[in-house]
Amino acid sequence: MTILIKGAGVAGLALAAELARRGVAVSVTDPEQSPLGNASSMAGGMLAPWCERASAEEEVLTWGRHAADWWDDMLPGEVTRNGTLVVAPGRDRAELARFAERTSGHAVIDADRIAELEPDLAGRFRQALFFEGEAHLDPRRALPGLVDMLKGRGVRFHFGEALRAYSLEADCTGFARAADDPELRGVRGEMLILRTAEISLSRPVRLLHPRFPVYVAPRQDNCFMVGATMIESSRAGPVSVRSMMELMNAAYSLHPAFGEAEVVETGVGVRPAYPDNLPRVKIDGGVVSVNGLYRHGFLLAPAMARQAADLLCEQISGMELRNGTHG
Amino acid sequence: MLELYGRAVSSRLLLGTANYPSPAVLQRAVREAGAQIVTVSLRREIAGGSGRVGGFWSLICDLDVQVLPNTAGCHSVKEAVLTAQMAREVFGVNWIKLEVIGHHDTLQPDVFALVEAARILIDDGFEVFPYTTDDLVVADRLLDAGCRVLMPWCAPIGSARGPVDKDALRSLRAHVPDIPLIVDAGIGRPSHAAAVMELGYDAVLLNTAVAAAGDPVAMAKAFALAIEAGHLAAGAQPLEPRDVAVPSTPVIGKAVFS
Numbered sequence: 001m002t003i004l005i006k007g008a009g010v011a012g013l014a015l016a017a018e019l020a021r022r023g024v025a026v027s028v029t030d031p032e033q034s035p036l037g038n039a040s041s042m043a044g045g046m047l048a049p050w051c052e053r054a055s056a057e058e059e060v061l062t063w064g065r066h067a068a069d070w071w072d073d074m075l076p077g078e079v080t081r082n083g084t085l086v087v088a089p090g091r092d093r094a095e096l097a098r099f100a101e102r103t104s105g106h107a108v109i110d111a112d113r114i115a116e117l118e119p120d121l122a123g124r125f126r127q128a129l130f131f132e133g134e135a136h137l138d139p140r141r142a143l144p145g146l147v148d149m150l151k152g153r154g155v156r157f158h159f160g161e162a163l164r165a166y167s168l169e170a171d172c173t174g175f176a177r178a179a180d181d182p183e184l185r186g187v188r189g190e191m192l193i194l195r196t197a198e199i200s201l202s203r204p205v206r207l208l209h210p211r212f213p214v215y216v217a218p219r220q221d222n223c224f225m226v227g228a229t230m231i232e233s234s235r236a237g238p239v240s241v242r243s244m245m246e247l248m249n250a251a252y253s254l255h256p257a258f259g260e261a262e263v264v265e266t267g268v269g270v271r272p273a274y275p276d277n278l279p280r281v282k283i284d285g286g287v288v289s290v291n292g293l294y295r296h297g298f299l300l301a302p303a304m305a306r307q308a309a310d311l312l313c314e315q316i317s318g319m320e321l322r323n324g325t326h327g
Numbered sequence: 328m329l330e331l332y333g334r335a336v337s338s339r340l341l342l343g344t345a346n347y348p349s350p351a352v353l354q355r356a357v358r359e360a361g362a363q364i365v366t367v368s369l370r371r372e373i374a375g376g377s378g379r380v381g382g383f384w385s386l387i388c389d390l391d392v393q394v395l396p397n398t399a400g401c402h403s404v405k406e407a408v409l410t411a412q413m414a415r416e417v418f419g420v421n422w423i424k425l426e427v428i429g430h431h432d433t434l435q436p437d438v439f440a441l442v443e444a445a446r447i448l449i450d451d452g453f454e455v456f457p458y459t460t461d462d463l464v465v466a467d468r469l470l471d472a473g474c475r476v477l478m479p480w481c482a483p484i485g486s487a488r489g490p491v492d493k494d495a496l497r498s499l500r501a502h503v504p505d506i507p508l509i510v511d512a513g514i515g516r517p518s519h520a521a522a523v524m525e526l527g528y529d530a531v532l533l534n535t536a537v538a539a540a541g542d543p544v545a546m547a548k549a550f551a552l553a554i555e556a557g558h559l560a561a562g563a564q565p566l567e568p569r570d571v572a573v574p575s576t577p578v579i580g581k582a583v584f585s
Contacts, residue, residue: 055348102541178382185350185382210485210535232383242400275386277349 001316002027004166008159009040010139011290012172013146014301017074018309020153024316027156029163035143039174042191042269043297044217044227045142046204047071047135048084050105052296059278060296063303068135070302075145078137082203085118086129089253095208096127106131120199120255136204138219139298168315170308171289175234175272181284184291186234186270190243191227193219194251196261207250214250216258223264226251230295239266271295281307288312329529331364331476331507332422332454334393338363339524339554341395341509342547343534350386352543357390360547365392366424366532368399369414395456397424402431404444411448423448424456424478424511434484434512438465442472449473458511461495463502470506477506478532481523482513485535489519493526500527517546517553524557525565 003019005012008030016026032038049064072079086106088096100106106129115122117130147157171177178184201224204217217225229243244266251258274280274292279300282289288311290304328335342362347353357365367387387394396414401407404427411423427444429437436458442465445455449472457469461479469477479499482488490496491513500508509530510523520531531554540546 057348185386234382273349273382275349275354276351 001025001168001319002166003312003316004029004163004169005172006030006169007038007172007174007176008032008035008143008147008157009038009172009174010043010143010297010301011040011174011293011304012170013143013150014305015170015172015290015308016150016155017146018302018305019312020150020155022309022313024309024313025154026150027158027163027166028150029158029161031160031162033160035147035159036140039189039269039271040143040297041139042189042228042267043139044191044204044215044225045137045139045298046084046215046217047079047137047299048131048204049299050103050131050134051084051086051206052299053104054099054102056296057276057278060300064296064299065133067299067302071135071137071142071298075137075142075149078142078145079135080137080203081135084131084134084136084204084206085114085121086131086206086208087114087121087125087127087254088208090126092209093127095210096129099208100129103129103131105133118201118203118205120201120257121205124255134204136217137298140219142298167319168312169287170312171287172291174291174293175270177272177289177291178234181282181289181291183274184272185232185275187273187294188231188233188235189228189269189271189295190231190239190247191225191229191267191269192239192244192247192251192263193265193267194224194226194258194261195222195264196224196257197222198257198260199255205254207254209250214247216251216254224251224258224261228295234270236268236270239268271297279304281311283311288315329507331456336363336393336530338551339530339558340520340547340551341366341530341532342537343532344368344387345399345534346538347543350383353538354386354390355544356537356547357392359544360537360551362547362551363392364395365390366395366397366534367418368397369410369417393422394418394420395422395424396420397458398426400428401426402428402437404440404447407440407444408447408451411444411453412451415453421453422456423453424458426458436460436480438462441465442468445469445474446472456509461492461499463499466499466503470503475506476509477503478509478511480512481510481519484512486513487515487536488513489515490523490526493522496523496526496528517549520550521553521557521560524554525560527561530554 002025005028019026047068049061053061109130175186201218206215226247273294277294279292290308338361340362341364343366396418398407398410407427427437427440456476458478481490507529511532537547
């Protein structure tokens with residue numbers, strides 16, 4: 001019995017990995033030509049459940065706290081466990097106290113400690129929050145990395161194709177499922193990739209600001225991902241000048257060296273979300289779906305994959321019992 | 328009962344819809360507060376060029392409340408007028424909360440552009456709710472332009488400082504006794520809302536103070552109660568402060584030991 005997973009974004013690939021680990025035969029199909037054609041490739045890749053708890057429900061922390069271990073297990077060497085640094089411009093320091101009050105798992109650190117952790121930010125901030133238990137990865141490495149790892153375990157991939165007629169399917173198609181799932185809505189996110197050799201960071205840095213919290217996540221080859229806007233819209237069109245200005249401004253206020261950085265890429269993705277902004281594993285007409293990962297794709301995909309894999313394994317054993325093939 | 332452009336509303340709390348942890352929390356907050364009017368900002372991305380709005384809009388529609396679109400983020404007359412016209416098309420209402428921002432950082436209203444935009448929109452059939460300062464002359468000019476509701480700030484947007492100049496708010500109230508006055512910005516806590524209601528203001532519009540609270544649903548309810556309390560108090564003729572203590576029980580006939 002082979003399960004067909006529709007969608008090779010982070011939800012689909014994590015589910016494929018979880019099923020493969022349990023010895024279930026899996027095929028994955030996606031209309032895009034590669035795993036980098038979907039919204040997951042625009043993600044920040046932060047495994048930051050404690051920070052996210054500032055504006056998300058408790059489940060984000062309970063489901064997300066083991067995400068770094070899961071990714072480390074699946075893709076050894078791809079997870080960087082250097083924590084998250086949260087800073088605020090001088091005039092917005094009240095925001096830092098507020099963020100600290102809303103979250104746990106952090107230490108308040110002073111300018112000296114900031115300089116130890118991130119030498120290039122020395123002297124720029126008097127205070128920061130350090131979330132030592134958090135981690136990050138680069139989605140542009142992790143997604144193809146998962147595909148390669150899974151191919152090695154016998155998972156078949158069909159990119160650029162739409163397969164059907166499997167007796168057991170799992171739908172992981174993200175916002176594309178909105179037509180069949182009226183609860184889903186799109187939340188547009190815009191991001192930039194900047195390149196500069198003048199500054200280096202060892203961990204994602206979040207800049208708090210009353211109007212738009214932004215993060216700058218270090219990537220390979222002197223690149224930095226700056227994201228991401230949150231706009232209640234399912235439009236996937238190009239980034240707007242206003243959003244780009246806000247993102248660039250945030251990077252610049254983190255460090256003026258970003259003023260000289262090259263803009264390597266601008267990107268837009270439409271995040272699938274349910275009304276409470278929490279993901280769901282659903283069964284509808286026999287089809288298991290994993291969706292609504294919102295801005296927590298890499299953080300919550302492992303927990304959702306486990307839940308969905310449990311359900312699918314139950315369905316398999318049910319079918320095998322009915323067909324008399326069990327044992 | 329409060330009347331805004333001929334529409335009677337019983338709730339004196341208007342809620343903004345931005346920056347909640349999730350639409351589900353927003354829905355619960357609006358219901359818990361019993362708000363009957365919510366403001367929605369029209370980002371160009373929402374309109375999406377096709378006139379169709381996404382899932383967020385349908386969640387607002389589920390609430391079955393009056394929508395007051397706003398022109399948040401507009402910095403010029405032209406931009407505000409265009410946004411208002413798009414909002415009318417998208418949301419199907421001729422109410423508009425008119426914001427013309429004069430200063431990017433403090434979000435202080437540009438009152439000159441505000442008056443001009445109000446005039447253009449009223450000529451075009453809109454019913455305008457202008458976000459303004461507590462300036463009396465600007466209030467007059469907005470009324471001359473045809474506004475029948477004014478929405479003064481009590482402190483800069485999002486500053487959560489509460490009424491920073493009560494005398495100015497009092498004199499505006501006295502200056503336009505028959506025009507509904509809705510405090511639109513700067514409220515941080517329920518006590519701030521109660522304070523402006525005690526000054527005889529007709530309603531309060533909030534967003535950040537509820538949306539960014541640790542528990543937005545409980546905070547929405549707290550504001551609704553405070554606004555109700557302040558409104559009742561305003562109608563009940565509160566005492567004025569005095570310089571000396573006044574005992575509440577009669578002292579005549581009591582023994583004096585000191």
